[in-house]
Amino acid sequence: MSSYVVALDVGGTAMKGGLVSASGEVLLTDRRPTPRVDGPLRVIAAIRTFIDDLAQAGHGTPSGVGLAVPGLVTEDRAVYSANIGWKDVLATDFTSLSVPVRLGHDVRTGGLAERVLGAGRSEPDFLFLPIGTGIAGAMIIEGRPYGGSSGWGGEIGHISVFPDGERCACGQIGCLETYASAASVGRRYGERLSRAASVQRPDTAYSAPGPSAAAYSNPASAPGAYPAPPSAPAAHSASAPPASAEDVVALAMRGDPDASAVWDxxxxxxxxxxxxxxxxxxxxxxxxxxxxxxxxxxxxxxxAERLEGRLTFRSAPPLRHAALGMNAGMLGAALLGWQAAGIADAGASWALDVLRSPSVP
Amino acid sequence: MSSYVVALDVGGTAMKGGLVSASGEVLLTDRRPTPRVDGPLRVIAAIRTFIDDLAQAGHGTPSGVGLAVPGLVTEDRAVYSANIGWKDVLATDFTSLSVPVRLGHDVRTGGLAERVLGAGRSEPDFLFLPIGTGIAGAMIIEGRPYGGSSGWGGEIGHISVFPDGERCACGQIGCLETYASAASVGRRYGERLSRAASVQRPDTAYSAPGPSAAAYSNPASAPGAYPAPPSAPAAHSASAPPASAEDVVALAMRGDPDASAVWDxxxxxxxxxxxxxxxxxxxxxxxxxxxxxxxxxxxxxxxAERLEGRLTFRSAPPLRHAALGMNAGMLGAALLGWQAAGIADAGASWALDVLRSPSVP
Structure with a gap:
């Protein structure tokens, strides 16, 4: 086996790991739960074990380790994460191996992967916008993810789109995330049905059309600094599962007026x-x-149509589908691992066909 | 006299010129009207003459020429300006002198000056926001002005702050500029009085408290791509001058309810x-x-208080007063001129005391 790095994408729910060769071959992937409820020390211990186990599966010592983590982060320090609860953890504390380690912010590391390997390969200046449980963006500026003056940039999910609108879980008013995250779309549909039920229209009670209440949610892309929005009050039916965004979109496509209003x-x-x-x-x-x-x-x-309609004196940028899916964070972490190993332009020569790479399970 | 560059800040109304030495001494300044109504060729000719005349005042050939111009611009080409009407003008076409020339976007050139010489001297990542006739920003990112993928970035004046609000002159709805530019503050106060007059409350008719209708307007900071907002209908009094923003702020401070509402x-x-x-x-x-x-x-x-109040999970950045005033564009153009002359870090060693420099008249 060729030389390789260990790559880990640490989300609030799951950790996605992989071994990636110097030529960009994804040698293996694995996934484990993040023991977040057990506290930050347990999460750090689980990361160390995961990295050890992944390295065991490789031949020889890895050339480096890259980790995508939530919160405020520098290359060599996980400064703070409200979601996981840690504070000032050195990059080297995440592994027992004596190899170079580099950290990256979860969303920006995904953006790095899309820039180097994915939908932004030929674009030095774009927005990577994963929409899952939460909404945060990675601003790619002059070829690299940009986190602002202190690392808190990219919080597009919390700009106020309706200044007189609903209060977000973050405490602000009218945040994008409270209307348009996958979690919010499901929640708002449920709330709408509850309101309808409370004014005596039992015929509108919701029954979930799809099997998966978790569909469309993407814990890795949540900003992670705030508690999840409260789930919809289940006044109309104690047994109805919460709607997923996938359900709501499907209903809206079929003309359901409540789903259409929420999706709109x-x-x-x-x-x-x-x-x-x-x-x-x-x-x-x-x-x-x-x-x-x-x-x-x-x-x-x-x-795309609405964005174009909002802009009068300039054209709208095209909207593209991300290329790397749920692997973006892990692949970005692999780039960080190779950067830590001294390959500054890691990924530039990779002829990555992401569809042929093993996906994180 | 030491070696020097010619610097020119070309606005829609006036051109501000200067000679600036290699050590940052402002040797002289001058100001001329921009003959915009006579068309782009006349503007270009006026710029050439202005540069010639400024260079005549210096000893010997200037080391370079720097120009801040509106619209879409690269270092060596004024690509487009709706305000002035030119299209694809080479930097070298702006002067008859055989010296290096560099162009910059007007607002971003002001931002460059604030970054290198002014309020942002110790800050690599900040927003420079001149508020005048219009509103446009210069985003300083990692030490340099950033114009986006195509040079159209920084249009903060046209983000929609009230999505159900008033139509802006640009055609969009609820733009910041249509509420908060100096011109809009004056216009909206006048419109408010007109509405009051039209419902028969003649006691609220406006009489201008200050002498200058042009106070607070700053043509150089206008984006320049759109027509000026229509002036207030003068239904209530054909002879009342339009209110300036300065007037409105003064009235608001004295408790005038209409001015307070507009300022709020x-x-x-x-x-x-x-x-x-x-x-x-x-x-x-x-x-x-x-x-x-x-x-x-x-x-x-x-x-500052309102900004702090809007943000719940992060602190607000401090608001600072720009240091260079109306000279920012000309001083930024001087930096461009020295960059053109091969001094990449122009301004870094200047011990500029802007208060002792001659101001542009």
Whole structure:
């Protein structure tokens, strides 16, 4: 086996790991739960074990380790994560191996992967926008992810799109995320049905059309700094499962008025936020990933039309589907691992066919 | 006299020129009207003459020429300006001298000057926001002005702060500029009085408290791509001069209810836009310039408070007053001129005391 790095994408729910060769071959992947409820020390211990186990599967010592983690992060320190609960963890504390380690912010590491290996390969200036449980963006500026003056940049999910709108879980008013994340689309549909039920229209009670309540959610792309929005009050039916965004989109496509109203507001909120981003940052494209991107044409077509309609004196950037799916974070972590190993332009020569790479399970 | 560059800040109304030495001494300044109404060829000819005349005042050939111009611009080409009407003008076409020439976008050139010589000297990541006739920003990212993928970035004046609000002159709805530019503050106050007059409350008719209708306007900071907003219908009094933003702020400070309402909406619009900018770009500070910054504490204090109030999970960046005033564009053009002459870090060693430099008349 050729030389390799260990790559780990640490989300609030799951950790996605892999071994990636110097030529970009994904040698293996694995996935484990993040023991977040057991506290930060347990998470760090689980990461160390996961890295050890992955390295065991490789031949010889890895050339480096790369980790994508949530919260505030520098290359050599996980400064803070409200989601996981850690504070000031050195990169080297995440592994027992004596190899170079580099950290990256979860969403920006996914953006790095899309830039080097994915939908942004030929674009130095774009927005990577994974929409899952939460919404955060990776601004790719002059070829590299940009995190702002202190690392807190990219919080497009919390710009106020409706200043007189709903209160977000973060405490602000009218945040994009509270209208348009996958979790919010499901929650808002449930709330709408509950309101309808409370005014005595039992015929509108919801029954979930799809099997998976977790569909379209993407824990890795959540900003992770805030508690999840409260789930919909189940006043109308104690046994109805919460709607997933996938369900809501499917219902909207079939003309369901409640689902259509919720989806319409999500699209409107997204178009306002993306118009603001476009006017400020002038991206050459907007690369949408995360669970909600799986809605496909039901998302991309009306959103592109609304974005174009909002802009009068400039054109709208094209919306593209992210290329790397749920592997973006792990592949970005692999790039960080190779950068740690001294390969500054890691990935530049990789002829990665992501469809042929083993996916993270 | 030491070696020098010719610097020119070309606005829609006036051109501000200067000679600046290699050590940052402003040797002289001058100002001429921009013959915009006579068409782009006349403007180009006027620029050439202005540069010739400035160079005549120096000893020997200048080391370079720097120009700040509106619209879409690269270092060596004025690609397009709706305001002035030119298209694809080479940098070298702006002068008859055989010296290196470099162009810059007007607002970003002002931002460059604030970064190198002014309020952002120690800050690599901040927003320079001149508020005048229009509103456009210069995003300083990792030490340099950033214009986006195609040069159209920074249009913070046209992000929609009230999606159900007023139509902007640009055609979009609820733009920051249509509520908070100096021109809009004056216009909206006049419109408010007109509406009051039309419902038969003649006691609210406006009489201008200040002498200058042009106060607080700053043509150089206008994006320049759109027509000026229509002036207030003068239904209530054909002879009343339009209110200036300075007038409106003064009236608001004295408790005038109409002026207070207009100023309140301007502050609210600014706080929404700056909260969005902060959440996205995470600047270490926001440097406000242009005519409206002359409102001082009446602008800065309530705006800082509102911005802080809008952000729940992060702190607000401090608001700073721009240091270079109306000279920012000319001083930035001087930096461009020295860059053209081969001094990549022009300005780094200048011990510029802008208060002792001759101001552009």
């Amino acid at each position: 507001e999500a699209l409107e909120a997204l178009s306002i936020a993306l118009a603001s981003y476009t006017l400020l940052l002038d991206p050459s494209s907007i690369v949408i990933g995360g669970g909600l991107a799986e809605a496909g044409a039901a998302l991309f077509d009306p959103l | 909406e301007a502050l609210e619009a600014l706080s929404i836009a700056l909260a969005s900018y902060t959440l996205l770009l995470d600047p270490s500070s926001i440097v406000i310039g242009g005519g409206l910054a002359e409102a001082g504490a009446a602008l800065f204090d309530p705006l």
